[in-house]
Amino acid sequence: MKPLRKPPALKKGDLIGVVAPAGVVKAEDLGNGVRRLEEMGFRVALGRSLYQSARYLAGRDEERAADLAEMFANPEVKAVVAARGGYGTSRVIPLLDAKALARSPKIFVGSSDLTLLLHFLRSACHLVTFHGPMVSPNFGKYSSPTTNGEFVRILGATTPPGPIDVTGVKVLKGGSGEGILTGGCLSLVCQTIGTPYEIQTEDAILFLEDINEPPYRIDRMLTYLKQVGKFEGVRAVVFGLMPDCHPSPQELYTLEDVIRDVLADLPCPILYDFPSGHGGTNVTLPFGVRAAVEGATLSILEAPVS
Incomplete structure (x- = not known):
């Protein structure tokens, strides 16, 4: 490319x-x-x-x-x-x-x-x-x-912006990773598959979020991306706030459990509840520049604008 x-x-x-x-x-x-x-x-x-x-x-x-x-x-x-x-x-x-x-x-x-x-x-x-x-x-x-x-x-960042200072981000799987930041709304990421603008995830920090999708649909979409190879070579996965994607209070599991299960074999860190996309806060993320995950922190390592 x-x-x-x-x-x-x-x-x-x-x-x-x-x-x-x-x-x-x-x-x-x-x-x-x-x-x-x-x-x-x-x-x-x-x-x-x-x-x-x-x-x-x-x-x-x-x-x-x-x-x-x-x-x-x-x-x-x-x-x-x-x-x-x-x-x-x-x-x-x-x-x-x-x-x-x-x-x-x-x-x-x-x-x-x-x-x-x-x-x-x-x-x-x-x-x-x-x-x-x-x-x-x-x-x-x-x-x-x-x-x-x-x-x-x-x-406005003509120099690397560095860490994004937000609170409440959870670590589902610890570790560190560095790669090209990409992703978006999960259901739309799936829709890119087979198009001329299909998402490229090799060497990626992959951000995923969605709204109003029940847990089984999140499971289905993550499983689909996994089976078409979109998690191969991913350096970290960062999930957004996922409003209205959670099981009902009567259920004995959480959306975090679903994500851990589907992505259990990924050898990279997984974060959850990063405030970008759907939800009350929508932090700007530059797609196509180098970024890193360390602990619960997402950092932008490269200036996104000139």
Whole structure:
């Protein structure tokens, strides 16, 4: 694979473009998120079709793809942040011109359904991408100091950011590991398999998270990734908060038990409850740069932006 390009750093006063490649956007949450970004010192430009709807999608596929292409082509826009997840990113990707996007390397931030776009931009455009907060849910509805602070710190880091200072991370299996940080929403990571933008996990620190998936589905998806070889060569696995993925109180096991069971033979550390993705806090993680796990700490060893 070609070396990845690092987009220019984001600074206070820069213009952030907001697009909705997936689900329908709620105006109130989006408005609150835009105001939060402005309070953080950024200017905001909204995609032309941001408030459109077509069934469960934020407008027609062509409209959503055009918004994304326009933001990448606009030299004043320094970062593009997804409005929300939901569903629909996979329908947009075939309409994107990878060469045109690659000519204007810039920060792209998203999570959940945008996991697919993160991997497309990495594989087809050779860009470092950013798994992190989206405007409506993470800056609008569930804004937190950690989400906001790490967004600014990571996207402005022209030197290695180092340890990510968060609390509550559990060690399911101890040890240390170093590799390229990648991953995303577990169900969407599985969806990349067999596509041109299939996730690459050799020599990886693999981050996985999801929401509203019962334990047997988490088991099924992890087992699937294991059987197609996606845990071979992984240096560490880091799980997110996994809201609404836990067994009922009547059950005599935990989601941690399921993960330990499926991944029992992995010779690498496994962390759990790292606050990125779905949940109250969504820490920005740069995909495509070197990172390390030591104890309960995830560190970014390489500058993610230029």
